[in-house]
Amino acid sequence: MDRTWIPEHIALDKPNPARMYDYFLGGAHNFEVDRRAAERAIAIYPAFPLMMRVNRAFLRRAVRFLVAQGIDQFLDLGSGIPTVGNVHEIAQATNPAVRVLYADLDPIAVAHSAALLRDNPRAAVIQADIRQPETTLQRAREQDLLDFDRPIAILLAFVMHFVTEDDVADRIIATLRSVMAPGSFMVVSQSTGDGPSQEKHTSLIRLYENSTSPVVSRHPAYVARWLAGLQLVEPGIVRTPLWRPESPQDLYVDHPERASSCAAIAGVPAGAAV
Template identity: 50%
Template sequence: MPRPDWAPESIDIERPSVARMYDYYLGGSHNFAVDRAAAQAMIAAVPEAPLMAQANRAFLRRAVQFLIDSGVRQFLDIGSGIPTVGNVHEIAQQAAPDARVVYIDVDPVAVAHSRQILAGNERATVLQEDLRNPARILDRPDVRKLLDFDKPIAVMIVAVLHFVPDSDDPSGIIATLRDALAPGSYLVLSQASDDGRRADERQEAEHVYQRTDNPLNVRSRAELTRLFDGFELIEPGLVWVPQWRPDSPESAEDAERAVFIGGVGRLGG
């Protein structure tokens, strides 16, 4: 198939990408036939898949607005994905033009397209790096140039941690990030959970993502709660993402269909 101009030469356009599948769920255009086929297989196994992506994007929007209202002006969004409408810098800078945002993603398409969108925005940047290398992220000069780690920072890890296996120590990853933050900083986290899901749904979803470079690692609410060690969970705690400070009671109905659990924690001290 022809390679579009937004696709770097380094990527394999014949292998599905979780970032491009997520873009497809959100109605984006930065995906290939192989991504659409994998996403459609996921939808066949778990019909709520597009709802999951949309619910996560809505959770991110509400969380960023909460953080802006709480006085946060610095954001480190790790695993940011391909930018579609409603990204962190759009939400934050519309409410607070002085807000600064660093996006981190391992997917070269996500990084390349983000650079196009952020061209000319001196308060936002994007870097290609892996969530599994938190120390390297923290040491990047471009990160330190834009973000002041002596002041509160919101670390966003939204809809990405389920691609990190236990063998890569997700608790240790978050602990490394937490230890670099100033008091008053926040962690925003969501990931797929198997709470309340049938075994066949989980198995079929895992089978679909085995075709990508990022197999699926779903976790329970109890496992996710432990990832917030050192942070004080903000009300309503760790919940299905539509239940986190919903815009209306109706928008939180049948919240478990969103499959993702999320929450926001504040670092005390």
């Protein structure tokens, strides 16, 4: 087994949501402790892995949309363990000049991303905790990859629900918004928790409380507050499968509530003062 993606001194006493997510998506960068927890989540809510696939599909659509808008730099926060269809692969397939900086808290996500990006001069990864947004941004600037004076897309896909304290989450969004130049976009997808029954949702929240990162669900109205004052891209804040699906056959377009999440893209108007 290739073990180069496993950093030394990795804690294996608790399941890790980044590695559970990898398991849900069919990846191989996870351990027994993660697989057991992931299987328990599936036993509670069998649609759980499909929720993750719906999110990944949204991320792909979002990146393609943004590249079509002329965005050529991405800051992907809570980027995860690389899997099929990473942001730089999707974006650079259309515009090879696109630059992507990934950031994640998890050492395996960072180590594996670094190995994958070794030969890509326009993509890099940093280890950062978005709960410290100023430090995260400072590390991002130190990479000299992104130009914050120009339009940028900040991606927050399925990561804000790991920031359980509302005041910390609000401060992250405010700090990130404060550095977005006119013409920039913010992308958010967030668990809403309304797919499973209340009882099952509570069981899932409990399961993640025993992982390295607990989670919190938020109502779409909460996400609307984060994006207030920005220009919401049509169709606005919607259940994730309904954000510009590519076909009526896309996963859960017929049952969008089962994805148990919402998604949105919002832009800083081109003439706005930062």
